[in-house]
Amino acid sequence: MxxxxxxxxxxxxxxxxxxxxxxxxxxxxxxNTTTPQGPTVNFQLNLNQPANAALNSTGGTVSANGVLVINVGGAYTAIAQSCTHNGCKVGYNSSGNNFICPCHNGVFDINGNVTSGPPPTPLKKYVVTKNAAVLTIAG
Ligand code: FES
Missing domain, CATH: 1.20.5 (Single alpha-helices involved in coiled-coils or other helix-helix interfaces)
Incomplete structure (x- = not known):
C-alpha cells in the first residue's frame, strides 16, 4: 500500500x-432525559425539633438524607439535592420558586424538571405527608 x-x-x-x-x-x-435522579428514602422530620424549625416558615428548608425539604407557602415539597450534572448540592430559590445549582448554573423548576443549564435529567421529587408535627418523606 x-x-x-x-x-x-x-x-x-x-x-x-x-x-x-x-x-x-x-x-x-x-x-436519560426523562428519568429523575435521586436516592430512595423513607424518613421523618419532627417540626417541633429545633433542627427542623426552618420548615415552620415559608421558604424554609432542611437538608436530610440527600433530600431538600422546603416549606412552599405552607405546603411541603421534597426534592433530591444532588444535581444530576456533576452532583453539586442544589439550593432553593424562593424568589423564583425553583432550584439552582451553584456549580454551573443549572436550574430546576419546583417539580425538579430541568429548565436551563447542563443537567441532563430531572431531580427526583418525593411524596411528603404531614401527620400533626411530623413530616414523612418517601420515594
Ligand atoms: S453540577 Fe449542577 S449544573 Fe453542573
Missing part, C-alpha cells in the same frame, strides 16, 4: 469510529 492510500484509509476508518462514538453518545443522552 502506498502512502497516499494508507492515509486515505486511515482517515476513513477514523471518521467511521468517531461517527459511531458520537451516535452512541447521542443515544445515551436521549435515553
Amino acid at each position: 502506498d502512502r497516499k492510500k494508507f492515509i486515505k484509509s486511515t482517515c476513513a476508518f477514523g471518521l467511521g469510529v468517531t461517527g459511531i462514538a458520537l451516535l452512541l453518545e447521542s443515544c445515551k443522552k436521549t435515553q
Whole structure:
C-alpha cells in the first residue's frame, strides 16, 4: 500500500469510529432525559425539633438524607439535592420558586424538571405527608 492510500484509509476508518462514538453518545443522552435522579428514602422530620424549625416558615428548608425539604407557602415539597450534572448540592430559590445549582448554573423548576443549564435529567421529587408535627418523606 502506498502512502497516499494508507492515509486515505486511515482517515476513513477514523471518521467511521468517531461517527459511531458520537451516535452512541447521542443515544445515551436521549435515553436519560426523562428519568429523575435521586436516592430512595423513607424518613421523618419532627417540626417541633429545633433542627427542623426552618420548615415552620415559608421558604424554609432542611437538608436530610440527600433530600431538600422546603416549606412552599405552607405546603411541603421534597426534592433530591444532588444535581444530576456533576452532583453539586442544589439550593432553593424562593424568589423564583425553583432550584439552582451553584456549580454551573443549572436550574430546576419546583417539580425538579430541568429548565436551563447542563443537567441532563430531572431531580427526583418525593411524596411528603404531614401527620400533626411530623413530616414523612418517601420515594
Ligand atoms: S453540577 Fe449542577 S449544573 Fe453542573
